[in-house]
Amino acid sequence: xxxxxxxxxxxxxxxxxxxxxxxxxxxxxxxxxxxxxxxxxxxxxxxxxxxxxxxxxxxxxxxxxxxxxxxxxxxxxxxxxxxxxxxxxxxxxxxxxxxxxxxxxxxxxxxxxxxxxxxxxxxxxx
Ligand SMILES: [Zn+2]
Numbered sequence: 001x002x003x004x005x006x007x008x009x010x011x012x013x014x015x016x017x018x019x020x021x022x023x024x025x026x027x028x029x030x031x032x033x034x035x036x037x038x039x040x041x042x043x044x045x046x047x048x049x050x051x052x053x054x055x056x057x058x059x060x061x062x063x064x065x066x067x068x069x070x071x072x073x074x075x076x077x078x079x080x081x082x083x084x085x086x087x088x089x090x091x092x093x094x095x096x097x098x099x100x101x102x103x104x105x106x107x108x109x110x111x112x113x114x115x116x117x118x119x120x121x122x123x124x125x126x
Pocket of ligand 1: 082083084087088089094095096
């Protein structure tokens with residue numbers, strides 16, 4: 001083997017090592033991403049579940065706060081026929097959002113509700 005071939009062989013070994021390192025790095029990052037995702041989803045299910053339990057608009061597994069026209073059923077997969085007994089709207093024209101911990105976790109209405117429900121005579125801590 002002449003020196004040129006040896007050099008190429010050495011270079012290839014080095015490149016393979018570098019490639020292996022990069023692959024390991026990617027794999028490590030992916031593992032961290034998966035863990036982060038699991039953590040986010042766990043928080044969503046926990047806080048979403050808490051919100052769902054406490055929300056006065058959560059009725060019979062549906063959200064009574066949002067009233068959607070039937071057209072939404074084709075476009076939004078979680079829009080389903082009204083099952084809310086207390087709902088006075090004609091069932092033929094509307095539907096509601098199916099509740100899940102995820103939809104509840106992202107619902108802004110819950111926050112608004114908390115602010116609204118604060119007693120007005122509460123003393124400022126400042
Ligand atoms: Zn309804």
